[in-house]
Amino acid sequence: MENNELEEMKAQLALLNEKLEKEHIVNEKLTKETLRNKMRLVNTNKYFILVVDGLCMVFGPALIWYLRMYNFPIWLGFLAIAVTAFDFFAQLVLFNKLNLNSFTNENVVNSIKKFKDFKKYHKILLTFEWGITAIAFISIFLWASQILSKQGLIIYAICLALLIPLGIWSVTSRQKKIYSTCDEIIEQLEEKV
Amino acid sequence: MKEKENEFTSIVKAHKNTIYTVCYLFSKDNDEANDLFQETLINLWRGFDSFKGQCELKTWIWRVSLNTCLTAERKKKRSVKTVPLSMDINLFTDTDDDTRQIQQLYRRINKLGVVDRAIILLWLENMSYEEIGQIIGISTKNVSVKLVRIKEQLKKMSNE
Numbered sequence: 001m002e003n004n005e006l007e008e009m010k011a012q013l014a015l016l017n018e019k020l021e022k023e024h025i026v027n028e029k030l031t032k033e034t035l036r037n038k039m040r041l042v043n044t045n046k047y048f049i050l051v052v053d054g055l056c057m058v059f060g061p062a063l064i065w066y067l068r069m070y071n072f073p074i075w076l077g078f079l080a081i082a083v084t085a086f087d088f089f090a091q092l093v094l095f096n097k098l099n100l101n102s103f104t105n106e107n108v109v110n111s112i113k114k115f116k117d118f119k120k121y122h123k124i125l126l127t128f129e130w131g132i133t134a135i136a137f138i139s140i141f142l143w144a145s146q147i148l149s150k151q152g153l154i155i156y157a158i159c160l161a162l163l164i165p166l167g168i169w170s171v172t173s174r175q176k177k178i179y180s181t182c183d184e185i186i187e188q189l190e191e192k193v
Numbered sequence: 194m195k196e197k198e199n200e201f202t203s204i205v206k207a208h209k210n211t212i213y214t215v216c217y218l219f220s221k222d223n224d225e226a227n228d229l230f231q232e233t234l235i236n237l238w239r240g241f242d243s244f245k246g247q248c249e250l251k252t253w254i255w256r257v258s259l260n261t262c263l264t265a266e267r268k269k270k271r272s273v274k275t276v277p278l279s280m281d282i283n284l285f286t287d288t289d290d291d292t293r294q295i296q297q298l299y300r301r302i303n304k305l306g307v308v309d310r311a312i313i314l315l316w317l318e319n320m321s322y323e324e325i326g327q328i329i330g331i332s333t334k335n336v337s338v339k340l341v342r343i344k345e346q347l348k349k350m351s352n353e
Contacts, residue, residue: 005347005348005351006344009298009301009302009317010317011294012294012295012297012298013214013298013314013317013318015291015294015295016210016214016217016284016295016298017210017214018291019282019284019291019292019295020209020210020213020214020282021210023209023213023282033235033238034198034238
C-alpha cells in the first residue's frame with residue numbers, strides 16, 4: 001500500500017478524533033442503570049424495616065402476655081404494638097408512594113419531587129416515633145424500678161445503656177444511608193433537568 | 194458509589210473518542226452506532242469493579258469496545274426507542290468536508306473483515322504490535338502477518 005494512502009487514512013482518523021472531541025455524551029441508559037443500583041439499596045433497607053416491624057408485631061403480643069405476670073402495664077404493651085403497626089403501614093405507604101420500580105420511566109421533575117417528599121415525611125414519621133419511644137422507655141424504667149431489686153435495677157440500667165445506643169445507631173445509620181442515597185438520586189436527576 | 198461514578202464518568206469522557214470511533218467503524222448506520230456506543234458504556238460500567246489495573250486503562254477500553262462491537266447481535270426487528278443518547282453527530286449523513294473525509298475512511302475500513310478492521314484501526318492509532326496483540330488476543334507475530342495482508346487488501350481495493 002502506498003505510504004500516502006496510509007497517511008491519508010491516519011489524517012482522516014485524526015479528523016474524526018477532532019470532531020468527536022467537540023461532542024458531549026448524554027447516556028440515558030447508563031444513568032438509569034446507576035440509578036437502578038441505588039434504588040436497590042433503598043429497596044433493601046425498606047424490606048429490612050418492614051421485616052423487623054413484622055416480627056415485632058408477631059412476637060410482641062406473646063412477650064407482653066408473658067410480662068403480664070410481672071405486672072407489666074398492659075397499656076404500654078398495646079402502645080408498643082400500636083406504634084410498631086403504625087410504623088409498618090406508614091413506611092409501606094411512603095415507600096410505595098416512591099414507587100421504586102417505575103421511577104426511571106417517569107418525568108424527571110415528578111421523580112425529584114417524590115424523593116424530596118419521601119425524605120420530608122419520613123423524617124416527620126421518625127421524629128414522632130422517637131418521641132413515643134422515649135416515653136415508652138421511661139415508662140418501662142419506672143415499671144422495672146417497682147419489680148426489680150436495687151441490684152437488678154442496676155443491671156437493667158446497664159443493659160439499657162448498652163442496648164439503647166445500639167438501637168439508635170442501627171436505626172439512624174440505616175436512615176442515613178437511605179437519605180444519602182435519596183440525595184444522590186435527586187442530584188443525579190437534577191442534572192438531567 | 195458516588196466516587197466510583199465520578200471516576201467512571203471522567204474515564205469515559207477521556208476515552209469517548211476511542212469508544213465512539215470503534216462503534217462508528219463497526220456500524221452500518223447512525224442508530225446502530227449509537228446502540229453500540231450505549232452497549233459499550235454499559236459493558237465498561239459492569240466490568241469497572243473487576244478491572245484492577247491488570248493492563249493499561251487504554252488497553253482495557255479498547256478491548257471492551259472492540260469485543261462489544263465484534264460480538265454485537267443484529268436485531269431483526271428494530272424496536273421503537275425513545276431518544277436516549279447522543280453524541281449529537283451523524284457521521285453517516287452529515288455532508289461537511291470533514292465528514293466526507295471521515296466517510297472515505299469508513300468505506301475503506303468497512304470493506305475488511307471485522308477482526309481486520311479492529312487491527313487496522315489500532316495500527317492507525319499508532320499502537321505497537323504488542324499492544325494490538327494484547328487487545329485482540331493474538332501473538333505479536335500474528336499481528337505483523339495480518340497487517341501485511343490487510344495493507345495488501347486495502348491496496349487491491351483502492352486499485353479497483
